[in-house]
Amino acid sequence: MNISVLITDDHPIVRAGIRALISNEPDMQVVGEACDGAEGVALHEEYEPDVVLMDLRMPNMDGIAAIRAIRAASPNRRIVVLTTYDGDADIHRALDAGACGYLLKDTLGREVVNAVRTAADGRKVIPPGVAGRLAEFTPRLDLTPRELEVLAYAAKGLRNKDIARVIGRTEETVKVHLKHIMSKLGATDRTEAVTIALQRGILHMDS
Amino acid sequence: MNISVLITDDHPIVRAGIRALISNEPDMQVVGEACDGAEGVALHEEYEPDVVLMDLRMPNMDGIAAIRAIRAASPNRRIVVLTTYDGDADIHRALDAGACGYLLKDTLGREVVNAVRTAADGRKVIPPGVAGRLAEFTPRLDLTPRELEVLAYAAKGLRNKDIARVIGRTEETVKVHLKHIMSKLGATDRTEAVTIALQRGILHMDS
């Protein structure tokens, strides 16, 4: 029994760390390293690894999209997310996309290799902390695509009137969207809605 | 010539990666690993390393405070920041605190070990990307402590009136602070001010 692992992470230092951890284990080996999502999808086709360790925020193609692409091509591939982001939205989206595990980068090396074994064995890997984060926000209330769009513009400082103009709707409609957003997120105003959305991984700052 | 290095980072995986990189070099060695700022300060006293590699966001004591503490105790200690945060405010604060280098975690392993050599040699290590980020925001306009406090409350969704109450000032004063904040950050409203402050590392979400 020899577990093959593909690492997908844009940080060379992290890749080196994972490689070092896995090389110490007799029952597993790193068969490839990808530095972005697109390369991860390509290398997974080439190496057909037992387990893919996947970061989330990466250039070219983010981890969620890469997970979806890999699962579409190989529905049985085991993918474990290994990232610094602990927002419930990130976790939900990763698991929905087909990840079978979700680890944070403050996980101990021993637990990472154990997670790889667990995943290779076909079981899910959700540490208590991650599971607790999911439980914090039940029932799950996702923002709709339109609401996400409106919130992103609000984060950029656009007024309701300007948001209405750029999405081609009336200001009244924008106000309704924002009311729903604040209600779903439990925010008192648009500013707190943005803060909460960023904390929970619903919105990202890079755009 | 043998350069001793202390690693301070809360991610075991990152520590393993740095350790692996440095172990490959004949002229340097890792003498210790700290998993938070407080431990970094303590271990630096014990090992007196030539170079300290320091993360910024950590439990117990953040990297900036740790840099200040180490430089206060040992003004000649060379400290190189190695972090994922690329906001100009983070970079400025680290260099002000006494860091002699600032690397991002997407730096190649080869460049990390070269940076360690450069730092041990007494020279500064500021890659072009990091320097460019600093140049983007010249002249430098720091928020005052009061402005930071007001902005943090605004991010939490407090109204001007409520902010005034919690800081024991009038609402008019809060409005003036917010005007200055928006002016300094180039924001059109409080929401964009929060977004910009988070992007630039002026404000953090964890509080």
Next chain:
DNA sequence: GCCGTGCTACCTCATACGAGGTATTGCGAT
């Protein structure tokens, strides 16, 4: 067929917000 939901749009109304201004105090630097 029916129901839920996303999206749209309108209404009213009170208040919060931000732009513009002036001005005083106190502190640290030159």
Next chain:
DNA sequence: ATCGCAATACCTCGTATGAGGTAGCACGGC
């Protein structure tokens, strides 16, 4: 001693914001 600036506070004014409500339309699931 003087200058600059942070911090405080007041003023006016127009507009933006958010709470509350109602309602139509389209689409997909059951």
